[in-house]
Amino acid sequence: MSETMNLVVPPSRRRIAGGQKTVRTRIGRAVLYILLIAAAAAMLTPFFWMIMSSLKDANSVFSVPVRWLPEVFVWQNYVDIWTRSDIVTWIRNTLILSVSVTLLQVITGSFAAYGFSRIRFPGRDALFLLYVATIAVPWQSYMIPQFIMLSNAGLTNTLWSIIFLQTFGAFGVFLMKQFYETIPEDLSEAGRLDGLSEYGIWWRIMVPLSVPAVASLSLLTFVNTWNDYLGPLIYLRDSSLWTMQLGLQNFVANLYDVDYGVLFAGLTISVLPIAVVFLLGQRFFVEGIATSGMKG
Amino acid sequence: MTVTSNAPRRATVPQAPTRKRRVSRLRIRNTLLGLSFIAPNFIGFATLTLVPVIVMFYMSLSNWNIFGTSTFIGLDNFTRLAGDGSFRRAFFNTLYYAGLHIPLTIVVSLSLAILLNNKLRGVAFFRTAAFFPYITSIVAIALVWNLLFSPDYGPVNEILRFFGLSNPPGWLTSPDWSMPAVVIVSTWRDMGYYMVLFLAGLQTVPRELHEAARVDGANVWQRFVNVTLPCLRPTMFFVVVILTINSFKIFDLILVMTRGGPGQSTTVISQFIYRKGFEENEFGYASAAAVVLFFLCIIVTIIQFLWNKRREI
Numbered sequence: 001m002s003e004t005m006n007l008v009v010p011p012s013r014r015r016i017a018g019g020q021k022t023v024r025t026r027i028g029r030a031v032l033y034i035l036l037i038a039a040a041a042a043m044l045t046p047f048f049w050m051i052m053s054s055l056k057d058a059n060s061v062f063s064v065p066v067r068w069l070p071e072v073f074v075w076q077n078y079v080d081i082w083t084r085s086d087i088v089t090w091i092r093n094t095l096i097l098s099v100s101v102t103l104l105q106v107i108t109g110s111f112a113a114y115g116f117s118r119i120r121f122p123g124r125d126a127l128f129l130l131y132v133a134t135i136a137v138p139w140q141s142y143m144i145p146q147f148i149m150l151s152n153a154g155l156t157n158t159l160w161s162i163i164f165l166q167t168f169g170a171f172g173v174f175l176m177k178q179f180y181e182t183i184p185e186d187l188s189e190a191g192r193l194d195g196l197s198e199y200g201i202w203w204r205i206m207v208p209l210s211v212p213a214v215a216s217l218s219l220l221t222f223v224n225t226w227n228d229y230l231g232p233l234i235y236l237r238d239s240s241l242w243t244m245q246l247g248l249q250n251f252v253a254n255l256y257d258v259d260y261g262v263l264f265a266g267l268t269i270s271v272l273p274i275a276v277v278f279l280l281g282q283r284f285f286v287e288g289i290a291t292s293g294m295k296g
Numbered sequence: 297m298t299v300t301s302n303a304p305r306r307a308t309v310p311q312a313p314t315r316k317r318r319v320s321r322l323r324i325r326n327t328l329l330g331l332s333f334i335a336p337n338f339i340g341f342a343t344l345t346l347v348p349v350i351v352m353f354y355m356s357l358s359n360w361n362i363f364g365t366s367t368f369i370g371l372d373n374f375t376r377l378a379g380d381g382s383f384r385r386a387f388f389n390t391l392y393y394a395g396l397h398i399p400l401t402i403v404v405s406l407s408l409a410i411l412l413n414n415k416l417r418g419v420a421f422f423r424t425a426a427f428f429p430y431i432t433s434i435v436a437i438a439l440v441w442n443l444l445f446s447p448d449y450g451p452v453n454e455i456l457r458f459f460g461l462s463n464p465p466g467w468l469t470s471p472d473w474s475m476p477a478v479v480i481v482s483t484w485r486d487m488g489y490y491m492v493l494f495l496a497g498l499q500t501v502p503r504e505l506h507e508a509a510r511v512d513g514a515n516v517w518q519r520f521v522n523v524t525l526p527c528l529r530p531t532m533f534f535v536v537v538i539l540t541i542n543s544f545k546i547f548d549l550i551l552v553m554t555r556g557g558p559g560q561s562t563t564v565i566s567q568f569i570y571r572k573g574f575e576e577n578e579f580g581y582a583s584a585a586a587v588v589l590f591f592l593c594i595i596v597t598i599i600q601f602l603w604n605k606r607r608e609i
Contacts, residue, residue: 035411036418040425043484047428049451050440061443108337115333121326127334134345136537136597138545140566141586144573145351146344168340198329227433229548234574245435249552252439260443267436278431282424 047271054078054264061260077265087266089240090247097159097243098225101166105221106214109172110180114202116173117180118188128177131170147234161235166225172217179213180206215284223274244270352590355583366580373584383585385560386568389475390592393564394543396479401539402532405487409494410524423495427488438552441481442468471561474554478562482549486542490535497531498524533604540600541593565589 049068053061054077056070081087116128146165147156155161183206191201207214229245236242242250248266356373360366377383408426412419429437444452445467456464465473501524509519525532547566550556556563565585573582 029416032411032414032416036416036422039408039411040422043425043429043488046437046440046444046484047432049444050436108340112334112337115330119326119330119333121323121330123327124330127338130346131341134341134349136541136593137345137349138541138566138589138593140545140547140569141590141593142345142348142352144569144579144582144586145348145355147574148579149343149348149351164340164344168337168344170341173337198333202333223431227431229434229552245433248439249435263439267439271432271436274431274433275428278427279424282427 050264050271051268054261054268056261056264058259058261061264074261077259077261078269080259080262081266081269084262085251085266086239086242086247087244087269090242090244091269093159093236093241094226094243094245097162097166098222100163101225102218102221104163104167105169105172106218108167109217110176110207110210110214111202112173113176113180114198114206117177118185118201118206119198128173131173134170135174143230143234150235156235157237157241159236159241162225162228162231165231165235166221166228172221175217176210176213179210183209212284215281219277219281219284222277226274349590352583352586355580356587358580360579360583361577369580373581374587376581377584377588382560382563383565383568386563386565387588389560389562390544390546390564390566392475393479393546393562394540396476397482397543397546398536398539400479401483401486401490402535404483405490405535406494408487408491409498410520412491413495413498423492426491429485430488432485434548435552437481437485438549441477442553445477468554469558471559474558474561478550478553481553482546485549486539490539493531493535494528497528500531501527529604529607533600537597537600540596544589544593544596565592 052068052070055073055075056067057072057074060067060071116124150156150161150164155164187205187209188201191205196204227245228243229249232241232243232246236246239247239250248263248270251266252263355366357368357370358366359369359372412423412426444450447453447464447466447469450467452467453464467473467477505523505527506519509523514522545566546564547570550562550564550567551570554562556567566589569582569585569589571582572578572585
């Protein structure tokens with residue numbers, strides 16, 4: 001743009017035009033930043049309030065006017081939630097579920113994706129279409145038959161029920177297949193010439209090459225399982241099986257006079273691991289969401 | 297969404313019978329190999345998703361209850377649904393929620409994506425911030441927003457009063473304002489996710505087109521309407537489909553925020569299913585409502601699909 005201007009505009013006027021342009025872009029920049037900061041404030045204020053409230057004493061959480069910063073930092077809230085609730089059990093259950101669901105989902109999903117993207121056999125596309133079609137089927141519509149089946153199998157009120165429920169989604173297969181199709185066929189051919197079996201090709205060629213896709217699928221699955229509320233609500237009755245979400249929800253429901261400072265401490269603890277996981281892997285996160293289904 | 301598939305290549309039919317046999321043997325081998333890869337996931341997927349969906353249809357035509365006795369009663373459940381005031385309420389509440397949530401989320405997340413598609417310092421930070429609500433647990437979101445929204449001493453109303461609103465809404469305590477409050481929270485939660493989808497779509501808009509439009513004298517808005525939006529069509533289609541399905545099945549956020557109240561002002565179809573099925577053990581009746589939800593999502597998706605196909609030409 002500026003080069004063409006240099007050709008057209010006579011030298012005496014050049015500097016003025018350039019000056020106007022920078023002023024305009026500067027103002028534009030400033031407006032953009034103001035918009036961005038306003039948007040970021042809208043997004044992050046609830047989190048800020050949550051963390052700050054976790055450090056207030058019970059009476060000053062709802063002071064009028066709103067106090068954004070605690071007068072005295074009450075670290076005792078974190079000690080209280082640790083001792084007065086079963087938070088250790090909740091964290092353990094949630095971790096068991098999130099880790100096992102993630103592992104199973106990634107392994108079976110990428111294994112199936114190889115079959116769908118690399119091996120030709122009759123009926124393959126119809127099967128894949130079946131997977132894709134279920135994306136339009138809301139889980140809430142078949143949760144009751146599913147529950148009856150799992151309770152007949154004696155799996156309700158065990159952690160297994162949630163693992164089975166969460167592992168076999170269409171999403172994992174879909175995301176991995178999309179990624180596998182970007183890997184050149186020549187690599188598999190080379191593997192075949194070297195005498196690798198199809199399983200060997202999957203394990204030695206495809207898996208190492210699909211680290212970004214595996215990372216993004218793992219992150220998404222982990223976060224979804226960690227935050228799932230409905231599944232555990234329906235299947236996990238015993239308090240010894242409760243997840244973080246159920247535990248906190250019941251912590252509120254069962255106390256007549258909730259100490260909100262302690263509750264906010266619990267909420268902060270439930271959000272922090274996910275925040276850390278997300279910040280470590282946010283590059284993959286965004287990539288994974290962007291590639292899953294955007295190549296249509 | 298459209299899945300590119302390399303259709304199986306037809307094996308050319310050779311003359312020699314031995315070749316033919318070899319081809320078919322290879323075919324069988326390939327099929328078994330392919331199925332062996334797919335099986336571990338597919339078996340789980342079939343038993344936990346496909347079978348329940350089929351059972352759902354049968355259940356909706358029976359009076360299945362907690363005792364496991366079920367007799368086939370035809371369409372009785374559906375006629376009962378049609379006359380059920382609370383189901384009608386849930387049905388329209390779901391449409392109300394979707395009608396507010398879908399356009400609002402699209403506008404907010406697309407604006408964010410366009411803002412963050414600029415080369416500015418700190419864009420990565422803002423993208424992360426926008427995504428943060430989406431990865432936070434529903435329980436935490438609901439509890440925090442419930443308190444933010446509390447009518448007398450919540451920060452939201454305090455800010456509104458500060459700006460001169462003498463009588464701010466009662467939000468979750470008022471039947472008129474409870475659904476808008478839920479929509480605000482769910483939009484706040486979802487915008488980061490859809491923003492990422494739009495950002496991916498914006499990467500595909502060719503810069504030259506924008507430059508050409510600028511040279512032709514199109515202003516910012518005209519460029520957005522005539523260049524950006526047409527290039528975003530595949531992304532927009534995908535976003536609208538996913539967003540619509542997610543809006544129709546909304547449940548967990550409402551359950552934790554309002555439990556469907558006050559009154560029936562935020563009761564949605566999913567909650568109706570949950571109530572009839574898990575609280576009143578009327579499995580047949582609940583499944584009939586589930587079939588309605590199922591068809592609602594499928595039909596809307598098909599309509600959007602056909603609409604998209606027609607626009608493609």
